[in-house]
Amino acid sequence: KKLPQVPETLLKKRKKFEELKAKRAKAVLQEKKNARTKRREIFKRAEKYVKEYRIQERDEIRLARQARKNDNFYVPAEPKVAFVMRIRGINGVHPKPRKVMQLFRLRQINNGVFIKLNKATLHMLRIAQPYITWGEPNLKSVRELVYKRGYGKVDNRRVPL
Numbered sequence: 001k002k003l004p005q006v007p008e009t010l011l012k013k014r015k016k017f018e019e020l021k022a023k024r025a026k027a028v029l030q031e032k033k034n035a036r037t038k039r040r041e042i043f044k045r046a047e048k049y050v051k052e053y054r055i056q057e058r059d060e061i062r063l064a065r066q067a068r069k070n071d072n073f074y075v076p077a078e079p080k081v082a083f084v085m086r087i088r089g090i091n092g093v094h095p096k097p098r099k100v101m102q103l104f105r106l107r108q109i110n111n112g113v114f115i116k117l118n119k120a121t122l123h124m125l126r127i128a129q130p131y132i133t134w135g136e137p138n139l140k141s142v143r144e145l146v147y148k149r150g151y152g153k154v155d156n157r158r159v160p161l
Contacts, residue, residue, distance in 0.1 A: 053139065078117070079136035083145070085112040088131040100128040112145070 060076060067074035086106040093101075103124065105113050114137070115121055125134055137145070150161035 080117055081137065082115050082117050082121075082125070082134045083112055083137045083141070084115050084125065084132055084134040086110065086131060087133050093131065097128040097131055100124045101131060104128070104132075106132065112149075114142075 064074040064076075084104055084106065086101060086109055089109050090098075101107070104115060105111070106128075115125075115134075125132070146161060151158050152161055153159070
């Protein structure tokens with residue numbers, strides 16, 4: 001019995017397709033492996049930050065107790081981050097505070113942002129003081145804000161966290 005004839009181009013196409021399929025399968029396996037290791041690394045990093053934060057908190061408490069015991073004063077370090085929230089509307093806002101609020105991305109009332117505190121940002125906060133409120137957040141409030149109200153940008157799209 002004679003086998004059916006298959007054009008050579010079709011055979012080449014099949015062979016190429018099989019090779020591509022094998023390559024893709026290999027790439028998918030590699031990607032999964034990379035993702036797994038990356039996930040582990042991220043978890044380790046998060047654990048490291050938590051541990052670091054706990055140690056820092058304990059040190060603060062220890063130093064405060066030590067100072068109290070020796071009849072001294074303990075002055076905690078200056079905060080590095082502030083949460084800034086807009087509390088007033090747009091009617092009659094002077095151009096300078098308006099510009100500051102634009103830079104802080106506080107375009108609407110009740111908008112809030114985390115800001116790194118340095119000399120420049122403190123000066124800007126003073127300029128916009130009548131229209132905003134701000135303070136140093138603790139871990140609990142940061143966690144609640146990020147989980148409940150947090151948004152990030154993925155592919156230039158606003159995505160809830």
